[in-house]
Structure formats: structure tokens, C-alpha cells
Amino acid sequence: MIWLDTLVQGMLLGGLYALFAAGLSLVFGIMRLVNLAHGDLIVFAAYLVLMGVTLLGLSPWVAALIAMPVMFMLGWLLQAAVLNRVLGKDILPPLLVTFGLSVALQNGLLEAFSADSRRIPAGALEGASLDLGLVTVGVMPLMTFASAICAIVALNGLFYHTALGRAFRATSDDAVTAGLMGIEPKRVFAIATGIAMVVVTLAALYLGMRANFDPSIGPARLIYAFEAVIIGGLGSLWGTLAGGIIIGVAQTAGAAVNPEWQILAGHIAFLAVMLLKPRGLFPRAVD
Amino acid sequence: MYRLTTRTRAGTATEIAVIVLVVAGLALPAVTSRGVIQDLFFILTMLTLAQIWNLLAGYGGLVSVGQQAFVGIGAYAMFAGVILLGWNPVAAILLGGLAALALAVPTAFFAFRLQGAYFAIGTWVIAEVTRLLIAQWKALGGGTGTSLPREATSNIMGTDAIRTLFGVREAAARDILAYWLALALVVAVTGCIYWLLRSRLGLALAAVRDNVDAAQAVGVDVRRLKWAVFLIAAAATGLTGALIFVQTARISPEAAFAVTDWTAYVIFIVVIGGIGTIEGPIVGVLVFFALRSALADYGSWYLMTLGLAAIAVMLFAPKGLWGLISARSGLHLFPVRRRLAGPKIEGGH
């Protein structure tokens, strides 16, 4: 039954990656923006939550709840003031700007919080586990997975059943024609990035509660998130979950063979999918 | 009756200035301290990487964020040459270039299937995979890395001559040798790129950059062009990587495959200076080094400033500092424009 355990643990790990990736997927899908600072923004949000816990004495959940609107505003500002000005056919300007933001964030956090590893205290949840008969799973990974599903269901609901979601999809299809419908693409983009930052805060909460973090770990998280998004296919949130699960299972399976192969196995799975399907598993019909 | 010319006054002046600078650069170790030589080594190698990335992205349109793969594989191949084959480190640098070239073939095969952002991320993942595979190589220290053995570093060809010439210790002599090699490499790489841009390939690159459809319609083989640029860039990056780690004499997967050091900073240098020009990376590396020197006492503030400077340049001067300068003055230090000279042409005599 080891393989079943590996599969279940891998899927749960995939939930964490999907959570990292959901905000990225939203932004990438709507405006084709490659945000290389996404991982550092997660780490930034984790410090924000940590500050709520340590300075204000809040529970992590309340701290995250308070951090969410703050992050929304930051995302909105970032998009409106900076990213909207560099979006275009050429991918280099947004790539460079977000790379610059990534380096600035990492080093800013380093100055503010030092290179020491930190962790958001989660109390009794840390290390708690649940016996499901065939396999035993950690409560925290299970909650992460559930949160990923909730986040994706919520984002999909927003995307497919609200006027805002309609505007998102229309702008993504054809920003010029969306303008003719009275939609300001730049406003839509700012809101989308704001929402992505709310999801980032949720991801940061689990990142910080599950393991130690320090200012430098953003890029590694980013790469898993990108792999999940690309495997899933542009604009498909369930695809992103599938991508996260593929990476998670591959990593867990790799680690089961040899602990040193964990990360490698995830990357190889990504490369294999890209070789077979260069546009991901669930690409949109039109692009 | 009609003549093609690329020669300009500024271009000739640059050529003379470069020769003077190179001669002065060769003689410099006689009059400066070891610290300055090390700083210059750093500047020259970063400039080399910047010129190469500029060729790749600025001229070839290949926005790679995985160049650290070639720095790392080049450095490790050099180490393998020294430790496993017993080569002299200087000779083993060539092995670094070869290894990077070999890695570039499958990388290009894979990455050229991907478009735009996917290409960028794809190259990064390949660099990560290479790093993780190299970390499995126990003979070269695995995940923790290793150092060049003493007998190899003390025996590098030419260091004895340098010791007697300048009357310095062995370690300083090694730095001087590395510095000379870096000087040779940056001149060779920049010179090659300059030559390339003035050859047929340069026209093809400019054509593809401006308009792919039209380039195909006049017979440019876009695919072959991209392959050529990618492979050349990889080999040169591998050589540079190997040289960098000859100087440090210590290697680890994290250091050799660092995305920030070998790609992020390099991209900042190119963009701050001005992408798509040979002058741009030169200006960029000077700004980079000035920032580093000025903020050296403030820890990571300088990196933060660098990141913010890159953002500011992209927002307010997308063509970089050199773009501002040449737009105002019309100056081109490395002219690549082919001018038709002859009767009836505006400004052609």
C-alpha cells in the first residue's frame, strides 16, 4: 500500500502547489502576464501574516483575513501604477519589471526580517494527523488541499457566474472589443491582480504554517507554480489544480525512490508534459 | 560607382580607444592592487555575460531566463576536466564551452517548441534540472560542491611567469591570469558579436526582429538563425562560467546555477544600459558596479536599488541609458549600419 500512500501524499502536496499557482494562473490567463515576483509576493504575504500574529497577537487565520484586503490593495496598485504600463506584445518589459520587483522584494525582506527562518505558529494543527484506514494523512496538508479546492471553486464561480468574471473572460479574449463593450481593460487587470493577491495571502498562510520560510525561498515556489499553470493550460483553473497534482505526485514518487530526486522528478514531469503537449493539458480553443 | 561602407568616425575612434584600453588593461596589474584586479575581473565577466544575453534577447528575440544552466555546466565541466582528467584549469575552460554547447542542443530542441513566456519558463526549468542532476555527481562534491585541488591551482600555466614578472604571490598571480583571460574573452565575445552584426547574419537578425513574415518573404531561414544564435550564446556563456570558477576555485550547484547572479543581474545590466546595442551592456555594467561600490556598506540595499532601478528604466527609458544618450547625440560607438555611398544619395559622397 506504499504506492497508495505516495499517491495520496503527492496529491495533497499538489494542493499546496495549486494554491501557489491559482493567483498566477488567474493573472496569466487574463493578461498573459508572466509575474516573476509571484513567489516573492507569497513570501511577503507570509511575513505580513506573521507580523499580525507576533505583533498584534492574532491567530493566523484572523491575521490572514486582515492581510487579504491589504494585499488586494497592493496588487491593485502594482498593476495600475506599474504593470499596466508595460503590458504589450513584447514579453520582455513585464518580465524585466517583475524580475526587478522580485529582487527588490527579496532584499527588502532580507533587510527588514534578516535571513533567519521563520514560521507562522499553527498551534495544535502542526503535526496533527488523521487515520483514514488505508493511509494516514496530515491535517494541515488536508486543509491545504481543501483550501485549494475552495479557492478554485470560488475563482471559477467568480469567473463564470458574475459580471466581473464575464468582463475578465471578454478582456482576455479580445481587449479591444471589450473596450467597445464599455469595459476598461486596465481597470479589469488591476482588479484581477488584486484578487490574485488575495489568493496569494491564502497560499502564504499555508506556506508559513507548514514549513519554515525566509526571504530567499520565493523563486523556488514560483517555478512550481509556473509549472502547474503551464501544465494545466492557459486560463484553466482546474487545469492548474491538475498541474499542481502532477508535480506533487511526481515529486512524492521521486522522493520515494530516492529522497534526492524529489524536486528533479517534478521538473521532469513538467518537461515530459511539455514535450507531448506544448500548450498544456487543457488549453483554450482560441488564443 | 556605388560603394557599401560601415565605417564612421566614431567607429574608428572606438576601435583605437579599444586597442589603447586593452593594452592599458594588460599592463594594469603592474600598477594596481589585487583588489582592483578582482573587481575588474568581476566587471569583465559580467560584461561578457551581458553581451551574450543581449545577443540572445536583444538581437535574436530569445528571452531566456535559463542562462545559468550554461554558466553552471561550463564551470562544472572545467572542474571535471581538472579533477577527473587532470587537465590544467586554463585548458579545461575550453571543455566548459564544449559542455555548454552540448547542453544547448537538447535545450534548444525542447525550448524552441515553446513560445514567448513558455520559452522563458522552459529555459529556467531546464537550468534547474541541470543543477539538480549535477548535484547528484558525487565525484564533484554532489550538493555541497568542491574546490579545485591545490596542486592544480598552484600549477596553472603561466602563473610562474606572472609571479616573476610582477613579483607577486601565487594567489595574486592566479587573479592576474584570470583577469587577462577575462579581458581576452570580453574582447573576443564583443568583437565576435560586432563582426556578426556587420555580417549577413546581422541583417537577418535585424530583419527577423523587425518583421518575421517579411523576413521569410525575402528568404531568411528564421529557424536556422535562432539555432545559430542560441548555440553561439550557450558556448560563450559556458566559457565565461568556466573562467569565473577558475578564479573562485570553489564550486557548488547553488553558486554555479544561481538564477539571480547569472541571469537576473545580467538582464538588469543589459536593460539598464540599453538592450539591442553593444554600448548598452557596457554602460549597464558600469552602473551596476557603481551601485555596488556606492552601497557596499549597506548590505542588500544595493540589490534592492538595482531591482528598482531596472523597473524605473523600463518604465521611463525603455531603451536604457545608452538609448537616451544616442537619441540625444546620434552617437554610435559600434556602427553596424551599412551605408550606400555614391551619387544622388542624401548625405552620400
Added chain:
Amino acid sequence: MLLETRALTANYGQFRALFGLDISVAAGECVAIIGANGAGKSTLMRSITGVIRNEAAMVLHRGEPIGALSSAEIMKRGIAMVPEGRRLFASLSVEENLVIGGQARKAPGPWSLEAVYDLFPILRERRKNPGTALSGGQQQMVAIGRALMSNPELLLCDEISLGLAPVVIRDIYAALPKVRESGAAMVLVEQDIGKALAVADRVYCMMEGRVTLVAKTADVTREEIHSAYFGVAA
């Protein structure tokens, strides 16, 4: 005047596509703009709707300069467009494509989802389909319905017969009188001159970025149109 252009010019980079156009549309009027490919008709539409931004005073809506506004701001003033090539949103169903047309401007008027479905009954049957799964003619109906959903004062139709079979074109044109009855002014950009003239009150003919003919449709002769259109006498 509902809409006016004054010495409107437009460039694509160095390429000048429009050379000082003066065009006017009165409230409730239907104007046809005809001309060959490349005459600048679509550029004119893009300039009016803010897809190409101009100097503010080059386009006037009820006397107010709107030339520098964004598409979204212009649309909210009651100027809706059926763009060339229909340009339905591929990720939206037929019904969503219609709804999004009225989402940003809530103006009272005759047009609603039900009214559009009554105008083009086939769309009611296909309302759950993705917009791009329909035939060309049905897509054109969605594009027209989508523009109507905002209850515009002025409806701009760019080449609504392009690439459609004659029988389909007839069906679509059959719906236009009902649109006019609802009170909206219309601008029809067309290559199919006969169809456009049958509906319009006035006609502008364009050639190579300039207006070569302005006339009431009742007065104009075929020969005048032929020479304005081709630049050669019939």
C-alpha cells in the same frame, strides 16, 4: 448634431489612413459609408469609437469633444459598435455575449435580452452555445444584438455583410428597419452598396482616405456612385 467628425485624420505610424474627414450623423438618421477595401472606412469607425485615439476636437458627440476618450468612455455615451469581423468573445456563450453588451451602460430603452431574441429568434435556441460555434450569419446576429443591448443612441455597423452568403445578408438586413424604428441612429459601413443604399437616408463614398461623394440616397445616380467608388467613369 449627434455625431460629427471635424478634419479627422488618422495615422498608423507614418501611414496616413484618413485625410481630414468631415462626416455628420443626426439623431435618428441612417447614414451609409461605402468605398472599396483600403478606402479608410474601418479606420473611420475605429477613430469614432476610440480604438484609435485622436485629438479631442476631431470627434464631437452632441457638440462635446470625445476624440481623446477611451472606447469604454465613448461606449458609455451611447455609441455602440458592431465591429468588422464580428469579434464575438470566444469564452462567452451566446447569451453572455449579449449580456456583456449591456453590462456597462444601463440605459432605458426598447432593447433587452428578450427583445434581441425576438429580433433574432434563432439566437434564443442557441443561447447556451459558445458564441464562436455559430454560423457566420448567426454570429453577426449576436454581434448586432450585443451592440443593441446597451440601448445606444448611435449604432455603428462595420461591414456586417462581409463574408456572408447573399441569403444570410438578406435576413440580417431584414432586421435593420426594426432597429431604426427603435429610434437609434445608424452608420452602415458597407461594400455591398445596394444593400446599404436601400436602408440609408444619406450616403458618403470614400476613396483612399477621403470623402469623394456625399448625397441623399434618394437623389444619387448609379453613375455618380460608380465614379466615386472606382475613381473612373462608368
Added chain:
Amino acid sequence: MILRLENVSKSFGALKVTDGVTVSVRRGEALGIIGPNGAGKSTLFNLITGNLLANEGRIELLGRDVTRAPAMDRVRMGVGRSFQIPQPFEGLSVFENLLTAAAFGRGGREAEMVDDCARILEETELLRKANVLAGSLSLLDRKRLELARALATGPELLLLDEIAGGLTEGECKALVATIKAIHAKGTTIIWIEHVLHALTSVVERLLVLDFGRVIGIGAPDAIMVSQQVREIYLGLEV
């Protein structure tokens, strides 16, 4: 025959944009193509140049089957084209635009091409602006550059896509004179144009395209007065 299309068809999804086109072009001929917007004229050019591949049918160039040959090969065999919307290499000078076309279209060394490029620049009245950046040219000069760059590839068959559109009458006349001169030297020309008076002053035959099908081909005078053309263009029932 320099070019022969046999039953060539092209579809994008369900939309058939080229529908069983069969036509032959003699060496040295000038053929005009007309038809309403969306009739598939530019698609036909893209099929001939290899920018698009046909779904059905056969394309022969100089007696060789090139139906599946890539665009690059066809350029080297002697197909030069201009684009409907001028697509100069904006970062290069006018002369460099031609040099690129000459060096790659004919596969020669730059230095050998200089005189040829200068001659073409003279013919197309661009010589004065040889060292000007293509991005800063006026519309007329862009159209001329399209023509000049196509000529620089050394074409036996020259495809011109709406090269007179958007020009003033005087500019148009100058361009027509240039094209006539090129034709007089023996280059085969296929020309898509809406500016009919320009077109009919050069071509010997006119082909009418509608919904991707050839609905008429023949002498310009006969085609222009035909009922079909009037119906298609003017929608007038005569």
C-alpha cells in the same frame, strides 16, 4: 508556364477561403486579380508564396511541384512579393532592406549586391533615401520599398498586393509607371488591386475572385463591363 495552380483549395476550419482555383500564368505576363474584401485574394498569394500550405490541389512553379515547399525555397526559386500593409524592416535603412532581400533571396554575398540594389533603388525612385531608416518613410515610399525589396530578391514572378491603395492620384501614376517599366523588362507580374484604373493600365488579363472561387478571367475591358463584376462590387441589379 511560370506558374500553374490546379484545383487549389484552402480552408480555415469550416470556412473555405480558396475554393478549387485553377489558373496558369505565362512567363512575362501581367495578371490582375480583383474581388471584394474577403474574397480570398491575399490568401491566394500566401498559397503561392508558401506562407500558407494548400489543403488540396497542386501548385507548380517553373514546372516544379512546390505545393508543399517552404516559403524560403520559393523565394530562392524566384517568387518575390509585396505585402498589402507595408512591412518594412523598420530598424534598417532603405538600402539595408534591399541588401537583406538580395543577400538572402538570391543567396549571395553583400558586396556583390551593392550595384544591383542601387539600380533597383534608382528604378523605384528611392535612391535619394537609400540611407534613411525605413521606419520613417512616408506611405508612398513604403509602398515603393515594398516593391523595391521584392525586386531585390531577383524575382521572375512578382506578386504585388494592393500596392497602389492609399496613394494620391499623382503618387499612384508614378508607381504605375515604375511597375510598367519592370514589366517591360520581362518580369511576370500578378497584381491584386482595388484601384482599378491603375490595375487596368498595366495588366493583360483580369481574374475575378469571389468567395474563394474564380468567377471570371479575361481581358480587362470585357471583365469590367461584365454583369457579374457589377453585381459583386456594386450589388446593383443591372
